[in-house]
Amino acid sequence: MELRHLRYFIAVAEEGSLTVAAERRLHTAQPSLSRQIRDLEREIGVPLLVRSARGVELTEAGKVFLDHARLALAQVDAGREAARRAARPLKPVFAVGFLSGQEVNWLAETSRLLGTELRNIEMTVSSENSPELAEGLSSGRLDIAFMRHEPNHPELDYVTVGIEHFVMLMPSDHRLARQKEVDVRELAKETFIGGSNVAGPMRQAIEDYLAANGLNIEPAHRVHNLTMAMSLIASTRGVALLPAYAENFLPWSVTSRPLKGEPPTIDLAVGYRRSNGSPILALFLSRLRKNGKAPAS
Template identity: 35%
Template sequence: MELRHLRYFVAVAESLSFTGAAERLGVSQPPLSQQIRDLEAELGTPLLWRTSRSVALTPAGTAFLTRARRLLAEVEEACAEARAVGAGRSGTLDIGLTGSILAGPLGRLIRRFGERYPAVLVRLHEMPPGEQQAALHAHRTDLCFLRRPPDDPSLRVVRAWPEPVGVALPAEHRLAGRAAIALSDLRDEPFVSLRLRDSRFATHLRDACLSAGFVPQIVQQVVESASLVNLVAAGLGVALVPDSIGALPRPDVAYRPLAGPAPAADVCALYRAPASAVTENFLGLMRDELGRTAA
């Protein structure tokens, strides 16, 4: 039994006419009649009473019509769902990220994506940068966002949005009165930093200090940028932080831009190739909303 047998039978049952059903289906009447006879032979019971002038459903035909309609509706629903998933209009999108990334435009981007693709479930997975790379390879996530992506030729990298780096100081710090602070002005300051073994971004900031002519005196290392701000507020040191973190209001912490050559905190999107249709749709929206910054 094939789907065409069900479609042909439903057309005849609803038309109660082989001629009308043939016109509706766009087929000639003899093959249609043969398909119905083949179906009845397979089922072992007649579905239609035929006379020279009329067609009527047998009791078996009436029962079969209900199930045939339901089956065809389920097939159509399955086809529509497959088309939606294939086009990225339905499905799931798993995103790996660190908490500090949400301080930037990503939250707004996810909301806009939900408005455009309401049938896609977006799931966020907060994890350290190193775990994000492993999650992509294990297909636990589809996309992740990092400030300093790893050198991994099997992953595609797109710069999602640019972001400068500033300095967070205790509100009463001697440098807090300046409009901008040069990196070299921090050579004698204690630093609180993201954990170097986990964060390529932290290594990038340390290297920027080395390029400015000094080795930063790192007194504390933490996992999350929010913890950096708390340590700065406690007076344990200064911290180099992305602008999105500095934009969060905190009366006991002063944020100042870096003057002169300064490291960047640009955020990159990483994904496997080939990307799923859902991932491609998210990246397309990202380019629309934030501008195409890389390929």
């Protein structure tokens, strides 16, 4: 019995037709395929297929054998891949985390800064909220993360790579959408969606901004990610203040407007664990400090 016998049998069983399997899956002549199936049945000693008005059907023995044939081929494929991996030299892993949504702006820039080193490493990418990114850096799961400055992690250092201004998000047919700019005092008349404790730096920036404008607004809802914010804006017809990068993810039902006057801002930084001795990290940080600029929006 050869592997091709198993592949041929599986193709016929899945297609339910010798002709279809031969022409579409195996690109071989139907008589040749029939001969291969007969050889397989002869070696096993029982019929695996029977002809019917609909083509071919599996016998009870064929149904049992099909599961084992699939398992055998899966094991062969897994063994082939394991052998190939073993033959390749292990590449160091450089794990990059992004504040959910920021990979749209910064993944290409990260690859550019790594340059030709990408050929010598395996770069992994994850998308999480800022506290989760901080935990990932502290535990060694991540090497760098595009995130907020997290105050409860003194073991981390940061390189600020951008200053983001906030915009107001609202339903696309909201009355405020007719304005080119929105006065923040309009928030007092609306269902306000604020940031949760998970998004601590963002929540603090918003609350400081509202206080500076003489507003004491208790949010009707609190969110910690863009998906929650968009959903609540659309479903409750509320409004929210979010960093401008959120505009990359607006559904048709949500729109944004700039704020009148000086909007609040928040830093975007590359965080890393101070004790991380990775030479790839050192190279990346060196290039970031020398060349890193906010990508064009």
